[in-house]
Amino acid sequence: xxxxxxxxxxxxxxxxxxxxxxxxxxxxxxxxxxxxxxxxxxxxxxxxxxxxxxxxxxxxxxxxxxxxxxxxxxxxxxxxxxxxxxxxxxxxxxxxxxxxxxxxxxxxxxxxxxxxxxxxxxxxxxxxxxxxxxxxxxxxxxxxxxxxxxxxxxxxxxxxxxxxxxxxxxxxxxxxxxxxxxxxxxxx
Amino acid sequence: xxxxxxxxxxxxxxxxxxxxxxxxxxxxxxxxxxxxxxxxxxxxxxxxxxxxxxxxxxxxxxxxxxxxxxxxxxxxxxxxxxxxxxxxxxxxxxxxxxxxxxxxxxx
Numbered sequence: 001x002x003x004x005x006x007x008x009x010x011x012x013x014x015x016x017x018x019x020x021x022x023x024x025x026x027x028x029x030x031x032x033x034x035x036x037x038x039x040x041x042x043x044x045x046x047x048x049x050x051x052x053x054x055x056x057x058x059x060x061x062x063x064x065x066x067x068x069x070x071x072x073x074x075x076x077x078x079x080x081x082x083x084x085x086x087x088x089x090x091x092x093x094x095x096x097x098x099x100x101x102x103x104x105x106x107x108x109x110x111x112x113x114x115x116x117x118x119x120x121x122x123x124x125x126x127x128x129x130x131x132x133x134x135x136x137x138x139x140x141x142x143x144x145x146x147x148x149x150x151x152x153x154x155x156x157x158x159x160x161x162x163x164x165x166x167x168x169x170x171x172x173x174x175x176x177x178x179x180x181x182x183x184x185x186x187x188x
Numbered sequence: 189x190x191x192x193x194x195x196x197x198x199x200x201x202x203x204x205x206x207x208x209x210x211x212x213x214x215x216x217x218x219x220x221x222x223x224x225x226x227x228x229x230x231x232x233x234x235x236x237x238x239x240x241x242x243x244x245x246x247x248x249x250x251x252x253x254x255x256x257x258x259x260x261x262x263x264x265x266x267x268x269x270x271x272x273x274x275x276x277x278x279x280x281x282x283x284x285x286x287x288x289x290x291x292x293x294x295x
Contacts, residue, residue, distance in 0.1 A: 025213075027217060032207075049208065053219075056216045057216070057223065122195070133200070144196065149197065176193075176196070179192065
C-alpha cells in the first residue's frame with residue numbers, strides 16, 4: 001500500500017539534502033496556505049507578507065525536527081499560525097471576541113443547513129458576506145478560511161491551531177450563525 | 189438561493205487579495221541559503237576568537253609578568269588594537285555600502 005506521507009517525505013529529504021531548488025519548491029507549494037492563515041489572522045497585507053517570510057525561514061531552520069507524525073501541510077500551517085499568533089499577542093490584539101469564547105462544548109451539527117432568504121441577489125449577498133467575514137475575530141476568521149477555502153478537515157485544523165476539535169466546530173457554528181445575523185442587519 | 193456554506197466559500201474565493209508576490213519562493217529560498225552561510229560565519233568567528241583567547245592565556249602563563257612587560261614594550265598590544273580597529277572599520281564600510289545587508293524584501 002502506498003504511504004500517504006511519501007510526497008512529504010521526498011520533499012523534506014530533498015530540502016534537508018540541500019538539493020537545488022528543493023526549498024523553493026516547498027515554499028511555492030505551501031505559500032498559498034501560509035498566506036491564507038497569516039493574512040486572515042493579522043489582516044494588514046504588509047505585516048502578513050513579512051510574517052510569511054518569517055514562517056518559511058523558521059520552516060527552513062527547523063525542518064529537521066519534523067517527524068512525519070502529521071502532514072507536512074499541517075506542520076507548516078502550524079508554524080504560520082504560531083508566527084501570526086505571536087504577532088497578535090505582541091500587539092495585544094485578541095484572537096477571539098469576548099462573547100465568542102467557547103469552552104470546548106461540542107456542537108455536532110457543524111452545518112446549520114438553511115438557505116438564505118430568497119429574493120436577495122446572490123452577488124449582493126456575497127459582497128455583504130465578505131464584509132461580514134472581515135468583522136469576525138482573527139481565530140474564527142482563520143478557521144472559516146481553512147475550512148471553506150483550503151477545505152482542510154476539522155482534525156487537521158485542530159493540529160494547525162492547537163485548538164480542540166470541539167472548539168473548532170463551535171467556532172464554525174457560531175461564525176455561520178453570526179454571518180447570517182450580520183447579513184440580516186446589512187441587507188434590507 | 190444557495191446554502192450559506194457555498195456562499196461563504198464563494199465570498200472567500202472571490203476576495204480581492206494582494207497575495208504573495210511572484211518570485212516570493214525564489215527570494216525566500218535564496219535568503220535561507222544566505223542565512224546558512226551567516227550561521228557558518230558566526231560559528232567560524234566564535235571558534236577563532238576562542239582559539240585566540242586560549243592562546244593568549246597560555247602565553248601569559250608561559251611568559252609571566254616580566255615577559256608581558258616585554259610584549260607591551262615591543263608594541264604588540266598596539267599592533268593587536270590596530271588590527272581590531274581596521275577590522276571594525278572594514279565592517280562599518282561594508283555595512284554602509286550594503287555588502288553585508290540581507291537581500292531586500294520582495295515588493
